[in-house]
Amino acid sequence: MIKVAVVALPNCHASGVYGVMDFFATANYCARLPGQRGKLMFDCQLVTLDNQPVRGYSGALVTPTCERESLQPDLVVVGSGAEAVASPAHLERSMRELAPLFPWLRAAFDDGALVASVCTGSFVLAEAGLLEGQVATTHWRAAPMFRLRYPQLRLDDHQLLVDNGQVICAGGATAYTDLCLYLVERLASPALALACSKLLVLDNRRSEQTPYMTFFGHKAHNDLAVQKAQAWLEQHYSGPVAIDEVAAVAGLGNRTFKRRFKEATGETPLSYLQQLRVEAAKHLLESSREQTSQIIWQVGYEDASSFRRLFKRTVGCTMEQYRSRFSYVSPAVSASAQALAH
Numbered sequence: 072m073i074k075v076a077v078v079a080l081p082n083c084h085a086s087g088v089y090g091v092m093d094f095f096a097t098a099n100y101c102a103r104l105p106g107q108r109g110k111l112m113f114d115c116q117l118v119t120l121d122n123q124p125v126r127g128y129s130g131a132l133v134t135p136t137c138e139r140e141s142l143q144p145d146l147v148v149v150g151s152g153a154e155a156v157a158s159p160a161h162l163e164r165s166m167r168e169l170a171p172l173f174p175w176l177r178a179a180f181d182d183g184a185l186v187a188s189v190c191t192g193s194f195v196l197a198e199a200g201l202l203e204g205q206v207a208t209t210h211w212r213a214a215p216m217f218r219l220r221y222p223q224l225r226l227d228d229h230q231l232l233v234d235n236g237q238v239i240c241a242g243g244a245t246a247y248t249d250l251c252l253y254l255v256e257r258l259a260s261p262a263l264a265l266a267c268s269k270l271l272v273l274d275n276r277r278s279e280q281t282p283y284m285t286f287f288g289h290k291a292h293n294d295l296a297v298q299k300a301q302a303w304l305e306q307h308y309s310g311p312v313a314i315d316e317v318a319a320v321a322g323l324g325n326r327t328f329k330r331r332f333k334e335a336t337g338e339t340p341l342s343y344l345q346q347l348r349v350e351a352a353k354h355l356l357e358s359s360r361e362q363t364s365q366i367i368w369q370v371g372y373e374d375a376s377s378f379r380r381l382f383k384r385t386v387g388c389t390m391e392q393y394r395s396r397f398s399y400v401s402p403a404v405s406a407s408a409q410a411l412a413h
Contacts, residue, residue, distance in 0.1 A: 073258055075115040076144035076179075079135070080152040080169065080195070084244045085127025087189055088150045092117060094251035094267065098259065101266040112259050116142055120172050139175060144184050146254065147176065151190030151210070151244055162216060166198050173199040180237065187239040187254065189247045196238065197221050205235040210243045211284040215337070229387070231280045242280040249277050281387030282396065286346040289336045296321040297335040300328070301343070308347040309371045314340050348372065349385045356394040363390045 075095055079088045095113040102112050118139035119125050125133050152165065176199040180186050188196050193209040194217065196202050206225045209217050214228035227233060231242040232249055241250035252273065256264035268274070288301060300321040304312070317340055318328035332340050348370040355366045364375055372378040382390055 072111060072114045073146060074142065074144045075113050075146045075148065076139070076142050077115060077117045078139075078147065078149045078172070078192070078195075079117060079119050079125050079127075079133040080150060080192070081120070081125045081165075082128040082152055083125060083133060084151040084190065085129055085131040085133050087244050087247045088117065088127070088133055090245075091115070091148050091150070091189070091247050091251060094248065094255075094271070097267050097270060098251075098255045098263060101263055101270060102259070104266065112255075112263070116144075118142060120169060143182070144179055146185045146258070147179050147187065148247075148250070149176075149186070149188045149192035149195050150247075151192050152194070159216070159219065162194070162220065166194070169195060169198070176201065183237075185237055185239070185254075185258075187241065187250060189241045189250060190244045193217065193240045194220070196240070197224060201238055202240075205238050206233050206240075208233045208240045208242045208280075211280055215289060228284075229279055229281045231277050243283060246277075246280070248273055279387050281385075282393060284386075286350045288343065288346070289338075292335040294331055294335040296323055296328075297332050300332065300340070301336070304340075304344055304347060308344055308351065309369060312344055312371070345381055346385070348378075349382055352378075352382060352390065353386065353393060353397075356390060357397050357399060360400055363394075366390070 077088055077091045079085075092115050095115040098113055099111045102110060117133070117136045119133070119135045122135055122138045124135065127133055172195065176186065176195070180201055186196065186201055190210045191213050193202070193207050194213075197207065197217070197220075202221070202224050206227055207217070208227055208230045211228050214226060217224075217226055217228075228242070231246050232253060233240045234253070239250065239253070241247060248271075252264050252268055255267055288305070290298060290301060292298070300317050303320045304317060314329070315325055318325045321328050323331065329340060332338070332343070336343060338346065351370045352366050355361060355369065356363075361369075367375045367378045370378075379390065382393075386393055388396070
């Protein structure tokens with residue numbers, strides 16, 4: 072039987088932690104259905120830093136099922152922690168508090184255990200030194216903080232799941248479902264993973280978190296001239312924009328402006344403008360039934376083909392696919408349908 076340790080951090084995503092437990096319980100149930108192996112596959116235990124209950128960020132109490140030191144796991148799954156999207160100082164304090172966990176994780180890894188993270192649990196793996204020479208992913212909202220804290224590590228935040236062999240990282244908070252599907256497929260069988268996905272009514276499986284990303288624009292810097300340019304771009308992105316004009320708004324020469332903008336935001340002025348326009352298009356696709364050609368014009372593009380290529384490259388899907396997936400506006404009811412209703 073495969074021994075699984077699910078690590079619940081303080082201020083964790085409680086439903087994600089319990090969701091991993093429930094998923095492996097589901098795998099055990101499905102394993103005993105006709106056509107499967109007929110035996111329990113996973114012994115899943117919930118552990119914490121000090122063997123005491125922790126509060127999730129929702130206030131829910133998460134209670135360990137055994138003492139962490141008594142467990143010799145074959146698989147460790149580290150859940151998310153909300154601190155990773157807070158300030159660098161807050162993150163530093165949280166990582167110091169979690170330091171006693173790192174030797175246990177390294178020992179499990181050295182003993183051959185498979186180690187996985189969900190969402191911002193990747194920060195814990197990084198602190199424990201388990202991501203050196205590996206590729207990581209994390210929640211897209213925490214990616215800038217990850218790059219700031221671990222500039223030497225490779226991060227691919229567009230991917231929902233990254234498998235390095237003995238270390239696996241999953242992206243956003245609900246990516247635990249994708250991770251668990253993958254783990255059951257890898258450790259048990261594809262048939263059992265498929266049985267779980269059907270019973271739990273899950274897609275099998277998502278590959279990217281790019282469509283879920285939202286562009287905010289980095290503003291936590293002290294360059295007032297760049298902040299002024301950012302504010303101007305956010306007000307005028309839908310019209311004709313020349314970078315020389317934006318530099319003039321910032322009161323800087325063109326070359327100086329481009330250099331300082333990149334240093335402050337991590338984006339070139341052109342990339343920042345493109346991101347603003349794509350984000351505006353996403354909002355219109357979600358909230359209106361306007362034709363895509365009209366949306367392209369509204370966000371400041373005259374070349375529809377060029378914008379469609381930019382959108383797909385940035386978001387990972389076409390405008391039509393994005394609308395189909397994320398629109399919260401019901402299609403207009405036809406006049407004939409309304410007449411029949413009356």
